[in-house]
Amino acid sequence: MTNPESTYDVLLVGGGVIGLSLAWELSRHGAKVCVADRGLHGQEASWAGAGMIPPGPGKDFWGVASPVEHLAGVSQPLHAEWHGRLLEQTGIDNGYQASGALHVAESEAEGELLRQEAEHWRRLGTEWQSIGVAELSDLEPALAARANRFAAAYYLPQESQLRNPRHAHALVAACQKQGVDLRSGVEIHDFKSAGGRIVSAVTSRGSIRAEQFCLTAGCWTGQVAAKLGLELSVKPIRGQIVLLHGPAGLLSRHVNAGKRYVVPRREGRLLIGSTMEDVGFLKQNTAAATAELLRFAASLLPATADLPIETSWSGLRPATNDGLPLMGRISRFENTWIAAGHGRSGLQLSPGTAVVMRALMQGTQPEVDVSSLGIER
Numbered sequence: 001m002t003n004p005e006s007t008y009d010v011l012l013v014g015g016g017v018i019g020l021s022l023a024w025e026l027s028r029h030g031a032k033v034c035v036a037d038r039g040l041h042g043q044e045a046s047w048a049g050a051g052m053i054p055p056g057p058g059k060d061f062w063g064v065a066s067p068v069e070h071l072a073g074v075s076q077p078l079h080a081e082w083h084g085r086l087l088e089q090t091g092i093d094n095g096y097q098a099s100g101a102l103h104v105a106e107s108e109a110e111g112e113l114l115r116q117e118a119e120h121w122r123r124l125g126t127e128w129q130s131i132g133v134a135e136l137s138d139l140e141p142a143l144a145a146r147a148n149r150f151a152a153a154y155y156l157p158q159e160s161q162l163r164n165p166r167h168a169h170a171l172v173a174a175c176q177k178q179g180v181d182l183r184s185g186v187e188i189h190d191f192k193s194a195g196g197r198i199v200s201a202v203t204s205r206g207s208i209r210a211e212q213f214c215l216t217a218g219c220w221t222g223q224v225a226a227k228l229g230l231e232l233s234v235k236p237i238r239g240q241i242v243l244l245h246g247p248a249g250l251l252s253r254h255v256n257a258g259k260r261y262v263v264p265r266r267e268g269r270l271l272i273g274s275t276m277e278d279v280g281f282l283k284q285n286t287a288a289a290t291a292e293l294l295r296f297a298a299s300l301l302p303a304t305a306d307l308p309i310e311t312s313w314s315g316l317r318p319a320t321n322d323g324l325p326l327m328g329r330i331s332r333f334e335n336t337w338i339a340a341g342h343g344r345s346g347l348q349l350s351p352g353t354a355v356v357m358r359a360l361m362q363g364t365q366p367e368v369d370v371s372s373l374g375i376e377r
């Protein structure tokens with residue numbers, strides 16, 4: 001049983017990449033933090049993700065960027081910094097690589113969308129190059145056979161990637177080193193409040209008292225918030241991934257084609273993703289999606305048709321109605337916050353989310369104005 005007397009500065013409800021990043025950042029700034037997760041920390045969407053980190057706007061453009069774009073801009077250099085700090089503190093290499101990435105369009109319609117996106121990147125000072133068949137084939141020889149078929153192709157040198165399970169392990173180890181109390185197998189069932197404040201969380205293993213609370217429960221945040229009488233528009237959007245075992249070096253950088261992608265790992269594995277499915281809290285891989293992902297991979301990289309399938313998995317992205325994350329204070333309770341609903345970009349935005357939420361929760365000026373991302377929007 002949890003000691004009912006233990007009191008923390010902050011209790012985070014849910015230990016995915018958002019909760020763990022925030023815990024690490026809060027404890028670095030002196031807070032006594034507990035992260036309760038009903039399963040093991042970092043094993044849900046944050047484990048399942050592909051690890052792609054698209055580049056944010058250049059620093060000179062943060063003034064014209066939206067809050068979420070600004071958050072992406074702040075997050076981008078933090079990923080490189082955090083990689084170094086996590087490695088130093090824990091000895092775990094999260095696999096961060098500033099590898100660059102390709103974006104290709106397989107049809108004229110997709111080409112038009114990609115050109116519009118490139119125009120948006122230009123307005124935000126994101127570095128890119130439009131590339132032709134020869135340059136594409138030089139960058140990624142495995143794409144040469146199909147390169148003349150693409151309606152458009154761009155190279156984004158600042159796009160990066162990391163390996164989600166390793167990142168989660170590193171965050172868990174770093175939090176532990178900083179004295180964060182990580183409680184696994186502890187489900188938050190309810191809250192007790194007094195005088196406009198939450199005083200404790202009622203869990204499957206006793207109660208936990210804290211001065212402040214933050215809901216970081218991914219796609220389950222709506223269920224947790226319902227215990228506070230709030231109706232939130234966070235829902236799960238399933239993403240499936242098929243993992244192929246390829247030879248090392250088949251691809252050097254990840255390739256995005258519309259909503260689909262191939263992400264290479266150094267040892268040769270290729271992640272083929274992903275789907276966007278509104279099927280409730282159902283985590284499973286389906287025959288139809290597996291076939292479609294393999295067809296996509298073979299159309300892009302014919303060599304993949306002969307590769308063995310190593311495994312497949314799915315995860316539940318925390319999505320909101322307007323596609324924007326929910327960040328800020330829950331006005332009904334002065335000591336309760338939310339950081340959830342990051343959809344397809346939770347890993348990308350996680351360091352920025354952590355530094356901004358840490359500042360808000362400790363009463364200092366955040367680097368990004370996220371006032372428009374509150375739950376009352």
Ligand SMILES: Cc1cc2nc3c(=O)[nH]c(=O)nc-3n(C[C@H](O)[C@H](O)[C@H](O)COP(=O)(O)OP(=O)(O)OC[C@H]3O[C@@H](n4cnc5c(N)ncnc54)[C@H](O)[C@@H]3O)c2cc1C
Pocket residue numbers: 013014015016017018019036037038039040041042043044045046047048049050051052053186187188189216217218219220221224238239240241273274314315316317318339340341342343344345346347348349
């Ligand atoms: C297939 C796929 C590919 C993706 N690829 C990328 C990518 O390339 N780049 C990118 O930026 N993003 C990507 N994402 C999105 C990203 O993974 C998510 O946005 C991010 O992981 C969300 O993190 P989270 O901490 O909010 O949620 P989660 O990781 O889901 O964590 C929530 C945690 O809360 C816990 N919890 C729930 N209810 C309770 C409760 N009542 N009590 C206690 N604990 C509770 C859960 O056990 C869980 O551990 C991808 C997602 C998927 C599924």
